[in-house]
Amino acid sequence: MSPLKELLLKRIAFGALTLIVISVLIFVGVELLPGDLAQAVLGQSATPETVAAFRKELKLDLPPHVRYFAWLSDFVQGDFGNSLANGRPIAGLIGWRFANTIFLAATAAAIAVPLSILLGILAALYRNSLFDRIISIVTLSMISFPEFFIAYILIAFLSVKLGLFPSMASINDRMSLWDKLYMIILPCATLTMVVTAHMMRQTRASIINILGTSFIEMARLKGLKRLRVVVLHAFPNALSPVINVVAINLAYLVVGVVIVEVVFVYPGLGQLLVDSVSKRDIPVVQAAGLIFATTYVILNLLADILAILSNPRLRSPK
Template identity: 75%
Template sequence: MNMILKMVFKRIALGLLTLLVISVLIFVGVEALPGDLAEAILGQNASPETVAAFRQELKLDLPAHVRYFAWLGGFLTGDLGNSLANGRPIAELIGWRFANSIFLASAAAVVSVPVSVVLGLLAALKRNTLFDKIISMSTLSTISFPEFFVAYILIALFSVKLVLFPSISSLNDHMTFVEKIYTITLPCLTLVLVVAAHMMRQTRAAIINILSSPFIEMARLKGLKQSRIIVLHAFPNALSPVINVIALNLAYLVVGVVIVEVVFVYPGLGQLLVDSVAKRDIPVVQASGLIFAATYIGVNILADVLSIISNPRLRNPR
């Protein structure tokens, strides 16, 4: 148990260090943008006195390292400042948007994870059969298409031709849960098609790799059925790589939905990030980027912990 806790704390420490490095990269990247932020917001007709006063209000007159530590300290305490576009608190803007992104990612995960695992098991069980070849070709085709292409195909089919689902996924707090699910059907289906293909192929590959192990050969010599060998012997031992693949795709569902949210005009954090970049709302861009990074790192840490727990070889590296 002490060894497991030590490894878990080590993963968490490395994750925090990675997040610190990412925060520096985000700040430096924003600082490296061409032009003056105050002049870009006020316009070219603003007087030098107005620009100087606005720069002082934004604390742009302070050294870069002072502004970085002030920004990082505010982020850690929950004080993200105010938006330059509308003056509203950034925490208020991001809170509702991030909740919407989590809702969309959770809905896609509820569908994609069991479907991909079951299809991966069936493909490994029926290896080199027509079913396996059809599934492999279908998933490979899905992976080859970018998200926006899949999204536009679904819109053309289900919104324009069949008129079953809305092409714009606009949510509000007055909707019921069923209405929200109906509204996000197409963006959810887009994400499911993209991530389920990855998870299915990796699940199939992990199980097939385990099937070549000596203990599987012994199970076959004992006369056990192939389905029993895969479900009871191969799949539990393939949990570690499967968990990693699922966690990586779940992280993608949260931080990689920017394109999908833009296509369906979904009020998530990705859409807010794109809008803030267009408006040059730098504080919102920085906060959104760091939240995306923290979410991705957190999910990866969770995947590492679950892999350590599920794999005895990781718990006892010697």
């Protein structure tokens, strides 16, 4: 087996092991919640016989390790069980919500990724200039502010004061694509402002690091213009760390949208997770948590693979 294939298989195996550990943590965390789940769902007026029958229906009478492997096996097969709040299949509840979360994350990524790379290239091209200093100040400010603060500022100015965009991002399947895009402008802008700062600064730092190497000096000695040196020579060789930070921020866009969805009442998986926690709908909480974890691990695994394939030194580690 070639070293590259061996390295890729190790990363995939480590990602699978990470998911198993996360699933154990999710299950144990739910098990450690105080109180009796059956009693909490049925209420204090429920008879002991009713509680016992409901516990048997939820398989709470089985040992924890048996329930864990049964839950994990059903999850892998796409069977998430039924919601305790309304009795509906969890797969149906999560499917539409997760599609909405992906739609919001993809829209923000389509804006943030090219914008951050462009700003990073320009900041490296005009290093230590007024433009570079302004961009650095703005991005550091964006990194320092929590998402909900940025969201409320945008709502206060663009929705309440100016009335340009809706403060609640309520979408449904009957809306056209343009109507959906209009409704999610503010949450999309919030996510874009947060992740652009990280990606832009990493792009700038990676390009500046490459600009100090010998082959860049040779390109300058040949009389190549600085823009050509940065775009065609420095940036392609800085792709590995840039790909990593882009993939990590894409993972954040999918997994870290919980706060943004709650602020804008967006019908995504994060909002469903928060609602299910308040209702003590444990099966939905477990399914949503593991779906978020799986998405995050897969995107990080994809980042590792792309970083290996784009870097000759990682392709031949020996």
